[in-house]
Amino acid sequence: MTTPLIKDEAIITALDHEGRGIAYQDERTIFIDNALIGEKVRFKIFKKKKKLFFAKSLEIINPSPKREEPICEFFGMCGGCSMQHFDISSQLAHKQRAFEQTLQHVGKVFPDQVLSPVSGPTSEYRHKARFRVKYVEKKQKVLIGFNEKLSHFLTDMDSCKVIPLKISSLLSPMQALFTSLSIRDQIPQIEYASNQERHILVLRILEALSENDINLLKDFQEKKGIEFWTQTKGYESVKPLLSSMQKSIVYKNKEFNLSFEFKPTSFTQINPFINAVLIRRVMNFLNPKPTEVIFDFFCGLGNFTLPIASYGSNVVGFESDEALVESANINAEKNKLQKLAEFKRVDLFKVDDQAITSLGRASKWLIDPPRDGALNLINSISEENKPNLICYVSCNPATLARDAHVLTNEKGYKFAKAGILNMFPHTSHVESIALFEINEQ
Known part of the structure; x- marks a missing residue:
């Protein structure tokens, strides 16, 4: 047939x-x-x-x-966004349904309370990005941007609506600038990071800049109000273009009166507007109290750890990246919270119940893992180390659903509440937060 x-x-x-x-x-x-x-x-x-x-x-x-008419003329070609043809309320409703379906189908779980979704600015929200850079011989031109959709080719773009206008408007001038450099074909990527005041562009360079290259970059950054940094090898090689430039960058959490020093290549939240709401919701879930002990797993620079400590709680942050741990301890000291917050290096993908028990006992846990989730950590929960409450921040509904299944079916927790936050408008990415409490029944 x-x-x-x-x-x-x-x-x-x-x-x-x-x-x-x-x-x-x-x-x-x-x-x-x-x-x-x-x-x-x-x-x-x-x-x-x-x-x-x-x-x-x-x-x-x-x-x-x-x-809806896409906000960006390159939508459909650029692979950076996939949902600009939705109106924003429909995007949010779709993500909410996808989140709930994933919990039910993957984890066979569902929260007692579903929270209303949180949204914020839908353009110019992205304050961290990694741009590809490629010199195209046939066009005699350097391209800067994101891959084309479903392709390894680089989109020929001169603007982007989800990054700040200041940087979007510089894509075309930077293409011309980089085309004039002697190492135009030796710059594979740019790491962009901003604290909403300073805009840093870290150039990954495979060959040394000539004196003329440095002068061209110097003139450009002075005229445009941005900063070029360079990276020749690993992250330890990242430094400002000129030795006279400021070497540290700080972002502020005004609500908690905290300052975080960070490196442009360090992990920080891409969307500072939703991040502020997320921190507030985490604090509401944890309800930190003076003198109680709280563990913050996958703590990074202390994005949640230091706000918790500001309530007077004794909080320990755990992170596998030694550089992040060092930076987090420095930030605790600079914010005069070193007596309440400390940070330790632990590979949370290799721990067992004995290793977790050896960390001590905490009444509450905060878990904010990468996309792989925290199954190893969840499986390490035992009667000796079990917290009364777990707040779980997730960037992947599937691994949250998997871990929630273990927490509710094997570890004795009830799935109290959960909700999504639109951290990445116009994309299919779903950020969420969930609360698990000891099941007294």
């Missing part, structure tokens, strides 16, 4: 968690980029795997009322 051909038009009946439209034809599932529920679209298939087909939309024949 001949398999029916895939038609090049379809009506979208669902969305996947990445925001792609889903259509069905003859028991085959087609994932179509840039398509919304209810829309009739014309598409072109670019990849197939058994009965799964992946396609690009070529024409929206019947647009959804929820479709």
Whole structure:
């Protein structure tokens, strides 16, 4: 029997968690980029795997009322954003549904209370980014930006709506600047970091800058009000372009009157606006009290640790990166919280129950792991080290769901509440926070 051909038009009946439209034809599932529920679209298939087909939309024949004009002219080409065709309320509703479905389907869990989603600015929110840089011989031009969607090619772009306007407006001038450098083909990336006052661009350079290169970069940064730093090898080689430039950078948490010194290549929250709300919600969940002991796992620079200490709690932050631990202890001292907050290096992906028990006893835990989650740590919970309460901040609903299953089914906790925060508008990324309490039943 001949398999029916895939038609090049379809009506979208669902969305996947990445925001792609889903259509069905003859028991085959087609994932179509840039398509919304209810829309009739014309598409072109670019990849197939058994009965799964992946396609690009070529024409929206019947647009959804929820479709919105993308804020960026490079949407659809650039792979940085995937949801600019949604209106923002629909984006948030989609992420909420995806979050709840992941908890139910992956973890077979659901919180007693679902919190309202939190949103903030939808443009110019991204204060940390990594740009690819490539000199294209045929164009005699340096490109700076993000990969094209579904491709390893670099998008030829001269603006970006999710980074601050100051940096977006410099993409085109920087392309011209870098094209004039002697090492134009030896700069593979730029690491951007900002504290909302200073804008630092760390150039990864594979060959030394010439004296003329340095002068060109120096003139540009003085005129444009930004700072060029360089990185020749590992992170330890990162330094300002000129020895006379300020070597430390600080971001402030005004609500808690805290200052955090950090390196431009260190991990910091990309969205400072949502981060402020997230810290506030973490404090509400933990309800820190004077003299009680709280552990902060995967603490980084102390983004949550120092606010906890400001309540008078004794808090210990644990992190595997030695440089982050060193910076966090310095920040505790500079904020005069060193008697309440201390930081220790521990590889939390290799601990067992004995190792966790040896850290001491804390009544409350905060866990903020990377995308891999904290399963090893969760499995290390025992009667000897068990906290009464766990606040879990997650950047991956699937690993949160997995870990929540263990906490509720094996470790004796109830899943009290959870909610999402729109840390990355226009993307499928879901940031969330969850609270687990000892089940007294």
